[in-house]
Amino acid sequence: MSDADTLPAFLDSLSRRERAARHAVFIPLLIHTLALALVLALDVLFLIRLAHTTEIEWSGGGWAVVAHDRRTLLPLLPLAVYLVIWVVARVRAWRTGVGPGHDGWGIMAIISLGFLIVFPWGLLALSFLGAVFFLGLGLTVLGARMREAYLWVPGLVLMAVGPFANLGTFENHAQFLGPWPTQVVMLVVILGLAATTLMVWLRESRALAAAPPAVLP
16 A cells, blocks of 8 residues: 555544544534523423413513513524633643644634624624524534534534524424424424434544554655
């Protein structure tokens, strides 16, 4: 076997091991899974509250709005998720000595902040399309940049489901899923993302355990 045959395999293996050592795919998937679980939990808590209270009319402002429905904070979720991923990568780099990489989560955090404070239409887009859509957008863009299907495929799913869930479309067209169709869909998506996260963790564990191929002199 020639060097030309062996060197690409060595470089590919080295790249996979470097990403596995940084958990460059596992950590974003895990944090996104937890973020979606938070979205679902806030939805369920709000629905339970509505089922046990009678509200004829309500008005308020400021923090009273947040206290009434904590889902009003969800436009901040993409920014929080990207910041957490960026911070976790830096902390891991400090503790393990493995570089944090240049995956772009910090850039996505800056873009999310810009949507919130610079462009009024950005906040409207977050409110209209939903935080889930923008979480999917980040996974899709950076997954494509990293050429990582385990990121961009779930990202496309979130981009497709997010607006329908945010606008209550499932309530109008998926009554067969029960009284809470949006929450059922979100639960299925979360379980799928959790399964993908587990698969990636196993893949990264195998990559770290495997010895890299040697390059012939």
